[in-house]
Amino acid sequence: MSFSPSLQLPLDLGFPDELHFEGYYRSAGNAEALEAVSTLARAEAPVHSVYLWGPSGTGKTHLLVAAARQMADAGWSPYIDMVDFAAQMPAGEPSQWLAGLERASLVCFDRMESIAGDIRWEEAVFHCFNRLQAQGGRLLMAGRQAPAATSWALADWASRASWGLVLGLPPLQDQDRLGILQLRAAARGLELPGEVGEFLLQRYPRDIRQLNRILDELDRAALAAARRLTIPFVRSVLRF
Template identity: 30%
Template sequence: MAQLPLDLQFISAADRDDFIIGESNRLATSWIDRWPDWPGQYRILNLVGPAASGKSHLAAIWRARSGATYLSSLARGAETGDGQDFVLDDVAVGDSWDEEALFHLVNRTAHDGGSLLVLSRTPVSRMSWTLADLASRFRAVTVATLEPPDDVLLRQLLEKYFADRQLAISLPVLDYMVSRMERSFLAVQTIAAAMDRRSLAERRNLTLPLARDIMTEFADGTHARQQALPTGSQPTGSKMEDS
């Protein structure tokens, strides 16, 4: 099954200058910035990390720069267009990725002077490919692993979300949220969007009592994934009552 792209609207995913870098994604980001100077005959970069680790964001940045074709599966004999650069999303051994088709795409990309950005949850070099030639190609790829975001990056992401909407939030409130939230980009969106909506609906500032309410509800499973509100949802300079 193809990995669902995260709709983190508070991060302009295709805008490199607006992308927040932390220790968890620094190496992967440096490889994206280094393109097209990727090493090896086949110029393949494998971004490895769990769901919601930021792979899709970096892929969007690279696609905006390279014009790469996006593929979430590849069947034998499938048309892949005239491009020479490709993003292969959520690659794994199984029916979604035909090994013969992958092998020919790797060879074609190398022949055309293109590049492959492969997103996966485990390194493709360690997967149990049946086709020996494909396994050999994948053993030669460059691997960059994305770790879950650390506290510093989580705080920066939350700060950006609220700053983009002209919403003031204090460091103690941010620290409280970061110390209790799951280490993932998805958690940032869910919690920040819930705080945003609640503050607008109840005309409350982003205070510690509000954060406690949201974090309690999040821990109880009350909040599912929520879309980020668009920037400018709260007029600049508007007065909200304290909680």
């Protein structure tokens, strides 16, 4: 069985709206990656593949989803989380489920570290890469480690994974977390004063996903109460 648009795990329409390029917080540490991915998504890049790597929470998925969304206007452009994809596919060889992806304008493979060491999946991605390149398509990948530092089982894929542009994303600092929260608040029409953001950072774990969930809760509460975000109001909503 071959992979087809009807069988794909498509760009998940359940992703938050802010996962586009305009909603990505730009910093000195990620500016090069943002430019490289947005250029790739405009089909203007001199390379045909980009591999992003860095720890969780650094915005890799955001960039992959943003690129897939932008390229979707020009044609089929699937975003595929390798963990979810492998878990949801029925029994069979991975090569079956990646066949046909060369018809896409751009393919985005996320969480590549999950297939490291599985030679069947590495072979499938390796051949998909070759077919996609032959058709003039582009490949955008992300993983937690640089491809050269990942324990691949297939030597050919270990070499091919580093063929294009490889860019690392640095861990978030508190000023980045505050900037991300303020950018996402502004997208909701909500002002997050710096002192309120710092108040949250002092009292909650620095995990950006959890902080975004807290921002969602505050947004709903502020809308319902017709209130601005102040430290007393935040205290009352979050009960501390």
